Amino acid sequence: MRDEAGLPESFLSPLFEPAVARAIASVVDATGELEAAEAALIARAVASRRQEFSTGRRLARRLLAARGIAPGPILRDDDRVPIWPTGITGSISHSREFAVVALCDASACFGVGVDVEPDEPVKPGIERHVCTSAERAWLDGFDQDEAERGRRVKLFFSAKEAVYKAFYPRVRVFWGFHDVTLELDEAGGRFRAALPQSADRRHAEGRFVRGHGTLVCGVLAP
Template sequence: MRRPLVQELLPPYAVGAETRADAPHEVLHPEERAAVAGVSEGRRREFATVRGCARRALTTLGHAPVPLVPDPRGVPRWPAGVVGSMTHCRGYRAAVVGWRRDVRALGVDAEPSRPLREGVLRTVSRPEERERIALLQAEHPHVACWDRLLFCAKEAVFKAWFPRTRRELGFRDVTVTFGGAGGTFRAAVLASEDPGYGPDEGPDPGRDFDGRWVARDGLLVAVAFAGATDR
């Protein structure tokens, strides 16, 4: 059996689970059912399936499966001591988790492997990123849709950043540099007058992220992470 695609992208102290199809009979906890009351059946299946992935990942991590209710911003409430992230796009659902003692921040995003609509790249990128993307597209045109991959990597960073800091980021507040076609990237949240400290953080929650990505089977998947400070 082929190793889960998302697991290829994770550091050794994190685990993931994925599926390519919704599970029509995935059981939701009462609190979760209440969170999706009134939504469409398709949205409910998507919600349930990705939480099934998350509970499988938690089990692999060594934590009992628990309800995963979204907060008012839609961010899953993970168990104490756990960092995690979920993603879903057409034909793909995945979740990643790790112990907080091992990983400060963890985010995953999946996107269809097709170019962004005209004009979107300029909205979600900085000038130097567009220059790098143009070079990558010229050097490795068959590896990935580089503009969509940039978007995907930034979404993964946002998912890693926001639960820790509770601060919004714009697309131009993050800069991403890909390590060529090798499946890695580095990302940094750019400094500003508002440092974005979380309520329970020390002087700096960390602005730099490592990342890995893969383009396969019509999908782009990216993971951003920051290891624990004492590692």
């Protein structure tokens, strides 16, 4: 079975436990399906932004409908955080190619975060902005070429964005990339994040999947 992105439906299975609904779709122009208040949010945006926004909203509505929640506008607050229907928390991400959404019951989790990226090396010079000294020391332990190292840095980048999205809507404190340190279990598709003091806990766990030229990271804060 293939999903809306033409990927195997099993692609996102390892990302979260079953209580978290998740879906991926190819970015298309779904602006015609937007509610008027949503369309107003992107009225002056460039075409690519209109496409990613509308695909994310379409996907979110599909997941909400599967939970029996009637369609309605998914607006955003002053911090760009999506405003979910009462009782739901979730996260939206888009790359050039794909949009990903994850949702869970707000009563069952503190937060959920997703991030999708092309599974490509970061540009030169990005590593020192993304990785802490502990993470760079871990990277130094591999016999790897520049591209392999760059893909690992991309994984740090994406995992930290997923961490941020899981926590920011509740914590409301900006965390820079050096405020969070990750331990990656590449073979297991998992990571553990040491969080800043402003979090309500010291650690968070996340998972990632790679394939079809795409990297998706997910964090569920219970």
